[in-house]
Amino acid sequence: MPTNPAPTLTISSGSASEATVTAGGTWQVHALAHRHPMHAITASLKQLKGKRAQWDLRAVEAMDHIGAQLLWNAWGKTRPASLQMAPEHEEFFKRLEATGTLQLQQHRQHRLTSVMKLGFTIMGFAEHMAGFIKLIGQVTQDSWRFLRNPMRGPWREISANVYHAGFQALGITALVGFLIGVVLSFLSAQQLRTFGGDIYLVNLLGMSVIRELGPLLAAILVAGRSGSSITAQLGVMRVTEELDAMLVMGISHGFRLILPKVIALAISMPLLVIWTDTMALIGGMVSAKVELNLSARYFIQKLPDAVPLANYLIGLLKGVVFGTLIALVSCHFGLRIQPNTESLGRGTTTSVVTAITVVILADAVFAIVFNGVGY
Secondary structure (H helix, E strand, O other), rough: OOOOOOOEEEEEEOOOOOOEEEEEEEHHHHHHOOHHHHHHHHHHHHHHOEEEEEEEEEEEEEHHHHHHHHHHHHOOOOOOOOEEEEHHHHHHHHHHHHHHHHHHHHHOOOOOOOHHHHHHHHHHHHHHHHHHHHHHHHHHHHHHHHOHHHHHHHHHHHHHHHHHHHHHHHHHHHHHHHHHHHHHHHHHHHHHHHHHHHHHHHHHHHHHHHHHHHHHHHHHHHHHHHHHHHHHHHHHHOOOOEEEEEHOOOOOOOHHHHHHHEEEEEEEEHHHHHHHHHHHHHHHHHHHHHOOOOOHHHHHHHHHOOOOOHHHHHHHHHHHHHHHHHHHHHHHHHHHOOOOOOHHHHHHHHHHHHHHHHHHHHOOOOOOOOOOOOO
16 A cells, blocks of 8 residues: 655755755655654754745645645745745645734734723723613513512522522621721720710711611622622523523523512612611620720610611612612623633623622712701
C-alpha cells in the first residue's frame, strides 16, 4: 500500500541575502507529526532568518490547515512577495489572511473615544430602564390576575419566599441592629453629656432608628442577602434552561417566579423593619444604661412621646417600598443573565449594587416628600 511522502523543505541560496525555498511532499498533520521531518523543517526555517526568500510550493502533493498554518507562521503571518503554489492550495492561505484581517478589525473596534463610551453608557441605561418599566407592567398585570382569582395564586411560592427572605434574615438583622443601636447610643451620649442634655438621648435614638436607620439598614441587609439570592436563582435557571422549559410548558415567569418574590418581600420587609428597630432600640437602651445610667423603664416611658406615630408609619411604608424595589431589581437582572457562568457572577454583583443604590435614592425621596411630617 503506497504511503504519502514526508514533507520536505529545500533551500538553495541565490545570493547572500536572498534564497529560493522549495517545499514538497505531504504537508498534512499525520505527516508533520513524525519527529524527523519536523526537525529537518525546523532547522531549515532557522536558516531563513534575515533573508528574503522566494517560495515555491508547487511540489507539495497534499496540504491541510495545519501545514498551511506552519508555513504562514514561518512567513510572519504575511504572504511573501514571491510565492508560487498549486491552485487547490490557495484557499488555505486566503482563509488565514481573512482571519488576520478580521482580528485587526475587531481590535480597532475596541478603541472607543470617551464620547462613544458615554453614548454606550446612556444607551445601556435607557435599555435597563425600558426593561425595568416593562417588568413593572408585567407584575401589575400578574397582580390583577392574582386578585381576580386568589385561589389559583402562587401561595406556596409566596410562603417559601417569605421564609427565605424574612424568617432566615432575623438573625443577621438582629445582630447588626443591636450593634448599630449600641454604637449610636454610645456616641450620642458622649456629645449630649457635654451639653447636659442626657434626657434627649431617647429622642435622638428613637427618631434616627425608627424613621431612618431601621428601614435603611434592614433594606441594605436584605438587598445583599436576599437580592443576590434571587438574582442567582433566576440566573441558574437561565443557565440550566429551566426558564425555557417553563415557557414550553406554558408557565408564566412573571406569575410563578417574579410576583411571589415581590409580594414576599413587600410582606417581609415591614416585619424586618419592626424587628430591626426593636433590636437597635434595645442596644441603645443597654448602652444608655451603662453610659448615662438611664433606666430601661424611663427609656420605654419616654419613647412614645419622643417619636410620634407618623414616624413609625413612615418606617413601615419605607419597608414595603424598599422590599418591592429590591425584588424588582433582583428579578430584572436575574432575567437578563446570559447562559454562562461569567454573566451569572457579573449579573449578581450588579444586582446587589443597583438594589442598594435604588434603596438609598428611594430613601432620599421619602425624606423630601415627608419633610414636614412627624416632627
